[in-house]
Amino acid sequence: MSPGPLDGIRVLEVAMYGFVPSAGAVxxxxxxxxxxxxxxxxxxxxxxxxxxxxxxxxGDPNPNIEHANRGKRAIGLDMSKPEGLEVLLELAKRADVFLTSFLPGHRRKFGIDVDDIRAVNPKIVYARGSALGPRGMEAEKGGYDMTAFWCRAGTAATITPPGIEGMIGPPGPAYGDTISGTNLAGGIAAALLKRERTGEPSTVDVSLLGSGLWAMGHTIALTSHLNQLMVQPSPGVHGSPINPLVGVYETKDHRYISLVMMQPTKFWADVCRHVDREDLIDDPRFATSASIAEHTGDAVAILREVIATRTLPEWSERFATLAGPWAPVQDTLQAAGDAQVLANEYLVRAGDLDLVANPVQFDVAAPHTGPAPGFAEQTDEVLEELGLDWDRIIELKTAGAVT
Structure with a gap:
């Protein structure tokens, strides 16, 4: 097994829930x-x-803890006790990265803010994940991906069609957390490179709000420029009003196929051949981009009728040679069994679970990972690595400083 690009880097993670721990997992x-x-x-x-x-x-394993904590070691520590903080600072002395989700007030209270950690390790990269960013009137406030990423940054309002009471929620737990955690891991990697080149450490900040805005960045640029909102079509509407090859079509077995062919004239003939409607190739209604736009309703009606005659497996076999981009609309169970997903090892074994690997691969290989640690599972091991003997470890446990 070849070492990963961060082999030898030591990260001390003082964080909870999904966002910042997912950065540690990456x-x-x-x-x-x-x-x-x-x-x-x-x-x-x-x-x-x-x-x-x-x-x-x-019971166990619990995917709710495994997803964001794979491959780590865990120590149980009470930072509010002087002996516990002493152990934490000893760990910080040996770390390359200090990674935390604690709010500014709690960082100050426990003595783990930037200056506190840099006092024992001046070269450490200090990385903070927050809800709303490190500046502004609300920098001291907490939040979750639902509040800061999904609602406040514009996704919820944009994805909810008109006429629906309330909003459409995230598709699953830790959706914004995981995206934001990957952003934070990337920032930490860049800071490590800077430190290697210049000797200077960085303080790295990523927020759920900033990540949510970045995910909506194209939309925000477009809507701000035009001063118009992006309005989601009602469910069931085909898709593009000027291109029949950008939309969703139902199959005979009530599955759906998404076509996204942005240049309709380039792909029209090929689509016609694949759906056994060669008679439409030279139809003047679909000869140019302008005529296709004008007659999109006709083309959509034709394609709806023909695609409804076969099942998704049948179309998947036929469309294997289709030149333009298309995809089956899949749920998470179907996505996890997708042959292309499996071929690229986008799912990896972590203990007793198959987990989605982080999306970055190096040298065309899936990452190696392990299960999340049990609660405080490696406490003794980590303390021994600090050079503490058993008498001292027992003292720390008696004092309640460690588990």
Whole structure:
């Protein structure tokens, strides 16, 4: 097994829930040694998450903790006790990255803010994940991906069609957390490169709000320039009003196919051949971009009728040679079994679970990963690496500083 690009990098993670821990998970899959610091008694509150919507997990493994904590080691530590903080600072001395989700007030309270950590390790990269960014009147406030990423940054309002009461929610748990965590991991990697080249450490900030805006960046640029909102069509509407090859079509088995061929004249003849309607190739209604735009309704009606005559597996076989981009509309179970997903090893084995790997591959290989640690599972191992003998470890446990 070849080492990852961050092999030898040590990350000290003092974080909870999904966002910042998912950054640590990405760094671990890139080869870093990530030590997860959890409260000595309560641990990461995410460990208690068993129910998300209608889905409930009984027993272990629990995907709600595994997804964002794969491949790490865990230590149970109470930073509010002087002995616990002493251990934390000893770990920080040996780390390349200090990664935290704690709010500014709590960082100051526990003595783990930038200046505190840099006092023991001047070259450490200090990385902070926040809800609303490090500046402004609300920098001290917390938040979740639902509030800061999904609602406040514009996705919820943009994805909800007119006439629907309320809003459409995120498609699943930790949606904005995971995207934002990958952003934070990338920022940390860039800061490590800067430190290697210049010797200067950085303070890295990524927020759920900033990540949500970035995800909507094209839309925000477009709507701000035109001073018009992007209005979502009602469900069931075909798609483009000027291009029959950009839209969704239902198959005989009530599945859906998405066609996205932005240049209709380039792909029209090929589509006609694949749906056994060669008679439409030279139809003057579909000869030019202008005529296709004018007669999109006719083309959509024809394609709806013909695509409804075969099942998705039948169309998938036929469309294997289709020149233009298309895709089956898949749920998460179908996506997890997709042959192309499996061929690229986008799912990796982590203990007893198959987890989606972080999306970056190096040297055309999937990352190697492991399961999330049990609560405080490597506490003794990590303390021994600090050079503490068993008498001192027992003292720390008796004092409640470590688990």
């Amino acid at each position: 760094l671990a899959e890139w080869g870093a040694d990530v030590i997860k610091v959890e409260h000595a008694i309560t641990g990461d509150p995410q460990r208690g998450l068993r129910q998300t919507g209608a889905l409930k997990v009984e």
